[in-house]
Amino acid sequence: MYLFIFTLLLVVFQYVNSKKVLEDYDQRLNRFMDTNEVYKDSIRNMNDREQPNIYSFNFDTNDDAMTYIENEGYVISEFIPFIKDQLMSLNIYEGAEHPLVPFASMTENKMLIDEIKLLNHKWIIASFTDGSYWGEMLLQYDITDRKELKFKVLDSVLYAK
Template identity: 45%
Template sequence: MKNRIFMYLFIFALLVVLFQFVNTKNYVKANDQKIESLSIANAKMKDSLALMYNKINDLSMFDFNYNQEAKDYYYDRQIDTDKLIPLIENELYALSDVEGDEHPLIPFAASEGKKMQFNSIKVLNHKWIIADFSDGIFWGELLIKYEISPEKQLTFKVLDYLLYTN
């Protein structure tokens, strides 16, 4: 009787070990598949990240913040470049508050009851700004030349402009 009990216990233990082995094998196989798919996704993300990094490098080429020659131009004139861009943007945005229907820089009339205003402004270098404008219906872009006088006064001159048509 004792021998049979030990034999049944041995067979039961053998079945449990076999079950654990098969279960662990399936678990490891599923994890390996997950790791492989995540590795493929990771490689794709790295490629996408590299493309975006290259795109950012290309775009930063026309950005005052990354243009050392443009910054040096103002360093030589003892103008703080960290305060310059917000000053330029504030001056341009303030032009929208000028009384009257016509904007001082935007050469297009606005729709009925609206006013042309700058949406975004980008300082390209120590001489040029590109800005887009809109009245909610029509929109366009301006290329603006700016200068800072020795008295630290800003002057703007529109070099070119365009209005998008519907």
């Protein structure tokens, strides 16, 4: 008889304890699912906001510009580094004025082009700085019949310090 009562108490204790553990797991799972839903909504909202910006004026995503360059007989994987190298090589110059940067340095440092972004097969945005002052310029580039590169500054801006 004692054994039966003891076993019954043990079973009731196990049942109550298991029920509490199961309810706790269920609450945690529900909180996790709610949080997960909030995160999914946030990601969906961010994607909806970024969708209009998908065309970011980048040479790497502009199929028409790449096709144009390939039709001219260039290999894209070699073309982009060639353009950037040619533009960066203009940072090695004598005198006080950069060959392309339309602003003179206002410090003892030279104006140098530091970032380049190819927009398409004709235009580049480049930033320049002398360490204290900085700006940006819109460049047009052309490749001559002799495979020479010619740059032309279309517009530029120097930011206030």
